[in-house]
Amino acid sequence: MNALETHQLSRSYGRAEALHGLTLTVPAGSIFAFIGPNGAGKTTTIRMLMNLLEPTSGEACVLGVDSRKLKPRERQRIGYVSENQKLPDWMTIDQLMRYCQPLYPTWDRELEKKLLRKFELPVDRKLKHLSRGMMMKTALLSSLAYRPELLVLDEPFSGLDPLVRDEFIAGALEVSQQEKWTIFISSHDINEVEQLANWVGMIEAGRLTLSEPTESLLARFRRIEVTVTAGEFPLPSAPETWLEVQREGNLVRAIETRYDADRFEQYRINRLQKMEAVAKPMTLRQIFVVQARESRTHGNIPVA
Amino acid sequence: MKPVWHIVRKDLFRLRWILLLWVMVLIAALGLAAIQAGLDDGTYFPFWIAASAMIVGVLPLIAFGLVMGLLHDDPVAEIDAFWITRPIAGGELLLAKLTALMVLAFVPVLIWIPFWLNYDYSWSQIVQASGQTIRMNFLPVMLALPFAVISSSASKFVMNVMVGAGVLLLLVLLFQLGNSREEAPVVPALLESKAWLIAGLWFVTVLVVTLNQFLRRQTRQSIAMLAIAVAAGFSIAKWWRWKLDGLQPASAEPATAPTEPGPDAPVISVEIAGETKRMVVMAEVPLTAGASSFRHGRMLKIQSVLRDFTGELQVTFSEATPQLSGTFRDLLPGSPGSPVEPNYYFIINRAAGGVFAVTPIHSGYNLDVATLRFSHATISARPELNWQGKPTANLATWLQDAVLVKVAPAEPAAARGVTSIGRSSP
Numbered sequence: 008m009n010a011l012e013t014h015q016l017s018r019s020y021g022r023a024e025a026l027h028g029l030t031l032t033v034p035a036g037s038i039f040a041f042i043g044p045n046g047a048g049k050t051t052t053i054r055m056l057m058n059l060l061e062p063t064s065g066e067a068c069v070l071g072v073d074s075r076k077l078k079p080r081e082r083q084r085i086g087y088v089s090e091n092q093k094l095p096d097w098m099t100i101d102q103l104m105r106y107c108q109p110l111y112p113t114w115d116r117e118l119e120k121k122l123l124r125k126f127e128l129p130v131d132r133k134l135k136h137l138s139r140g141m142m143m144k145t146a147l148l149s150s151l152a153y154r155p156e157l158l159v160l161d162e163p164f165s166g167l168d169p170l171v172r173d174e175f176i177a178g179a180l181e182v183s184q185q186e187k188w189t190i191f192i193s194s195h196d197i198n199e200v201e202q203l204a205n206w207v208g209m210i211e212a213g214r215l216t217l218s219e220p221t222e223s224l225l226a227r228f229r230r231i232e233v234t235v236t237a238g239e240f241p242l243p244s245a246p247e248t249w250l251e252v253q254r255e256g257n258l259v260r261a262i263e264t265r266y267d268a269d270r271f272e273q274y275r276i277n278r279l280q281k282m283e284a285v286a287k288p289m290t291l292r293q294i295f296v297v298q299a300r301e302s303r304t305h306g307n308i309p310v311a
Numbered sequence: 312m313k314p315v316w317h318i319v320r321k322d323l324f325r326l327r328w329i330l331l332l333w334v335m336v337l338i339a340a341l342g343l344a345a346i347q348a349g350l351d352d353g354t355y356f357p358f359w360i361a362a363s364a365m366i367v368g369v370l371p372l373i374a375f376g377l378v379m380g381l382l383h384d385d386p387v388a389e390i391d392a393f394w395i396t397r398p399i400a401g402g403e404l405l406l407a408k409l410t411a412l413m414v415l416a417f418v419p420v421l422i423w424i425p426f427w428l429n430y431d432y433s434w435s436q437i438v439q440a441s442g443q444t445i446r447m448n449f450l451p452v453m454l455a456l457p458f459a460v461i462s463s464s465a466s467k468f469v470m471n472v473m474v475g476a477g478v479l480l481l482l483v484l485l486f487q488l489g490n491s492r493e494e495a496p497v498v499p500a501l502l503e504s505k506a507w508l509i510a511g512l513w514f515v516t517v518l519v520v521t522l523n524q525f526l527r528r529q530t531r532q533s534i535a536m537l538a539i540a541v542a543a544g545f546s547i548a549k550w551w552r553w554k555l556d557g558l559q560p561a562s563a564e565p566a567t568a569p570t571e572p573g574p575d576a577p578v579i580s581v582e583i584a585g586e587t588k589r590m591v592v593m594a595e596v597p598l599t600a601g602a603s604s605f606r607h608g609r610m611l612k613i614q615s616v617l618r619d620f621t622g623e624l625q626v627t628f629s630e631a632t633p634q635l636s637g638t639f640r641d642l643l644p645g646s647p648g649s650p651v652e653p654n655y656y657f658i659i660n661r662a663a664g665g666v667f668a669v670t671p672i673h674s675g676y677n678l679d680v681a682t683l684r685f686s687h688a689t690i691s692a693r694p695e696l697n698w699q700g701k702p703t704a705n706l707a708t709w710l711q712d713a714v715l716v717k718v719a720p721a722e723p724a725a726a727r728g729v730t731s732i733g734r735s736s737p
Binding site: 059 | 317384391397
């Protein structure tokens, strides 16, 4: 069962195409990081998933329901926090909670109190007098207290200091891991989400460039370093799965996008004349940068 | 219904301070009217004028603010609004906002009922007054609502209202420009037909736009609908040529034959201030209802003789004091048992020459809740069209020497009342 699905989802603003044929699946129970630079189409995608915006074409399903037909019953199972969301800022935090509570049959007052303590929020302060970090934590609190099956976070860390960001992540993770919720979190900064995501999707210029589990992504990307010891390294015959092949002195660097330890060893023995070659693991951030660069240089990269 | 009441309670709580201000203005307006009613001054009404100014000027502004405040806590034109991502359906939100508006519509009624009871209003009069009060509040709501549902914030609402007012002004100027070239005769029945059509068109548009915004949130579509409605309204004002009853082409109404006032016509003195386009006559006229009638000799107040923007002359009557409300209701045209006669009144000036017929346009008495007064009848005429004799260049001067003649052909001669609204005669 997938918590979110999109099929050929597109959205245009006049002649500008913000999203082009996005086909994406977010498995239930995953923590899906939706990564892309500013203006890539992340917020547009989320707005269509939440039925805040109508797609120009294509379709999206949220918890098995067409996003354009989301009813209050489905909304009771979805939590949504966005940097763009206009909260009723005339309310105090307590008033906001009391306003939200009757809308959700599953509202957990104990969890609300626990999160209030954890986030150290001043319950009697009006939202308009809160700092940005407090505001985001309040929004998260109002979206966690009813234990949603799906939590959608649109750039929740934007403008937050590291301490608040860690508190936010800890709060979201603590509850979601206990309950096996699905979290769909968008961000332009991979550092913000790499510690919590177990599934990653990358979007660039309105097109999905990658979508797979973090584990498999980290496993298949390697930074290759070959030390040329005899003769010339046969650059033209570098495997197709290698990207950004560069030579600096006697060191050849490349990015392997389909790393397999046995195959790499075979290649080293057969093609590299047993030159010294190492395959170093990459961080999500490094993979993200390579993907983004390739996408900009060569256009769309097929989704893995 | 649970989420609906939950939202209504939230909205009323949020608007509590502006509601308090509103209630204070409502009480103040009626308080001023009550003070005036207690004064024995038949010629000048400063407290009533102040009360009317508050009701006509301040209350609609507050109503605009209330509509704005009510809708912009859960904006339907804002894609990042909080409510959309919560378990609240568009229909539920609409129902909640309409419920809140209904509650607001009944607030002035509840506040004013003690005043009405204090001035001996009957229950039927209270029902009538309540209806009038709700209608009075309905107008600013109908004007503010479409702007509120297409605006994503309060500042955009204000901007959109200003743009709307600018467009309206431009259309009026265009209309006037076109009319000054055509010089077509103005026909009251046609004007009435146009007014009803435009009001109906606006009502339907507001309804459709509101539903479209709450249920589909298609703001561009709604703006297009409003633009089409404005264009259609302008077209109706400019080119509509038929009366609504039977869609007969409207033409100028025939003039009425002059009628001489009786020799025992009571004469009163009046003050006519300023231009005839905005002339207020405050005069008390003894009624001639027959010697055997207890009403005979009681004072009837001519509240105003006004010319509206269409050029129509309106003469409004009332009893002298609010405490006498209802006393005269069956004396006047349209009251129970007294069928409305066409051309029931005439305004005649024997010295300068000329007469025009005036027709009652209000059936029976009309309650003015703003000033606690009862207007028993308003009669209207277009002097330019209903004129017999020498046309006057200056209506104000002409009216000073004119008499108002009430003709009741079916009644005995003694019951005929002739009332002068000119200068005191020797």
